[in-house]
Amino acid sequence: xxxxxxxxxxxxxxxxxxxxxxxxxxxxxxxxxxxxxxxxxxxxxxxxxxxxxxxxxxxxxxxxxxxxxxxxxxxxxxxxxxxxxxxxxxxxxxxxxxxxxxxxxxxxxxxxxxxxxxxxxxxxxxxxxxxxxxxxxxxxxxxxxxxxxxxxxxxxxxxxxxxxxxxxxxxxxxxxxxxxxxxxxxxxxxxxxxxxxxxxxxxxxxxxxxxxxxxxxxxxxxxxxxxxxxxxxxxxxxxxxxxxxxxxxxxxxxxxxxxxxxxxxxxxxxxxxxxxxxxxxxxxxxx
Numbered sequence: 001x002x003x004x005x006x007x008x009x010x011x012x013x014x015x016x017x018x019x020x021x022x023x024x025x026x027x028x029x030x031x032x033x034x035x036x037x038x039x040x041x042x043x044x045x046x047x048x049x050x051x052x053x054x055x056x057x058x059x060x061x062x063x064x065x066x067x068x069x070x071x072x073x074x075x076x077x078x079x080x081x082x083x084x085x086x087x088x089x090x091x092x093x094x095x096x097x098x099x100x101x102x103x104x105x106x107x108x109x110x111x112x113x114x115x116x117x118x119x120x121x122x123x124x125x126x127x128x129x130x131x132x133x134x135x136x137x138x139x140x141x142x143x144x145x146x147x148x149x150x151x152x153x154x155x156x157x158x159x160x161x162x163x164x165x166x167x168x169x170x171x172x173x174x175x176x177x178x179x180x181x182x183x184x185x186x187x188x189x190x191x192x193x194x195x196x197x198x199x200x201x202x203x204x205x206x207x208x209x210x211x212x213x214x215x216x217x218x219x220x221x222x223x224x225x226x227x228x229x230x231x232x233x234x235x236x237x238x239x240x241x242x243x244x245x246x247x248x249x250x251x252x253x254x255x256x257x258x259x260x261x262x263x264x265x266x267x268x269x270x271x272x273x274x275x276x277x278x279x280x281x282x283x284x285x286x287x
Contacts, residue, residue: 002263005039005227006255007203011077012042012229012248013236013279015052019286023057027064029282032275034070037266040095042229045077046086062090075137080113084125088132095171096129098122101141102160103150119163126168135171138164139205143174144181144189154188165197173203173229176216181206183219190223203227206249208234213253221261230254232279252276 010030014021033041043065044058058076067074075095078084087093100118108114113121122138129136140160146152157174164172174189186204194202204220204227206213217228230251255272258265 002226004221004258004263004265005203006251006258006265006267007040007042007075007227007229008033008036008038008251009042009229009231009236009248011044011055013231013283015045015054016236017054017283017286021054021282021286023060023064025282026057026061029275029278030061030065032271032278034065034067034072035268035271036072036275037268037271038072039227039266040073040075042075042077042097043093045079045097046083047077047079051079059086059090062092065092067092078125080121081124081128084128088128088134093134095135095137096125097137097139098125099139099141099175100160100164101177102156103142103146103152105150119167122164122169123167130168136169137171137173137203138169139173139175140164141175141177144176144185145178154185154192157189158193161193161197161200165200170199171201171203171227173205173227175205176207179207179209179212181216183215186216186219187223190220190225194224201227203229205229207247208249210234213249214257217249217254217257221257221263228254232276233283235279235283 010033030041030043044061045052045055046058047055049056073094074092075097076087076093077097078087084096087096100122126136142152143157161172190202202225204225206216208216231248232251234247234250236248255265255267
C-alpha cells in the first residue's frame, strides 16, 4: 500500500484571523491534531508579531503541548535568520519552513526581501538547521502560476528547483498560493521534477475552490507526489469569506481521496472526527 504523508496546517488556518484566539484554545486544538496520526503539524511561526499578530504566542503554545503520545513531527515557519534562531531553541520542532517565492513581487510582500536576498537567507537557514539537527522545508510560493505579472512558466520552476537542490534543500513543497493551479500544470511539474530529483521529497501545498479539489489532488498523486498539506475544513489560505472562493485544501477531502485510492495516510478516524469538531468550535467563533 502506498504511504502518503499528510501535513496539517493549523498555523496557516489561524494566521489570518483578526480576533485573538486564546493560547489555551490553540493548545487544545493542536493537542487534538496530535492524536490523529498526521506526519507533520505546521504548528506556528517565528516571525514579527507586527506582521502576524496571531502567531506571537507560538513559543508558549509549544511549551504547553504534550508530545508524549504522538509520533507527529512539528514544523514552524521562519522568514529570516533571527526567526530560525528563535525556533532552534525548541527541541520540539523538527522542521523549519521557509517561504521562498519565485515571484519578486510576492517575495517583497511576504518577507520584504528580494529573491536574491531570500536565496542568501535560505542558505544561512540551511546551515543553521544542519548544525542543530533540524530539517528545512522550502515552500516554492507561486509554484503553479503568478498573478502579479512576473514571468512564470514551468521552466522557471524547474530552474529554481535545480538551484534549491544544489543548495541542499531536501524537502520542497510547491505552493499554489492563490489557487491558480490546473491539473495539467500540476501533472507536468510533478511528473517531470520527481524523477529528476530523487533526493528531494516533493510536496503539494494546494489551495482550491470547493469544486476543484479532487482534480488537483488526483493530478498530484497520479504524478507521483506523496506529501500533501491541508487544513481541516479548508480554513485559511486566502482568507476569503465566501465558500466558492479559494481556501486551503480541506484535510477531510484528502483523507477521503486517499481512502478511495487505498493509500495509507496513518490517520485515526475517530481522533480525526474529534479534531474536526474542535476546528468547528474555534473557527466558527473566531474569524
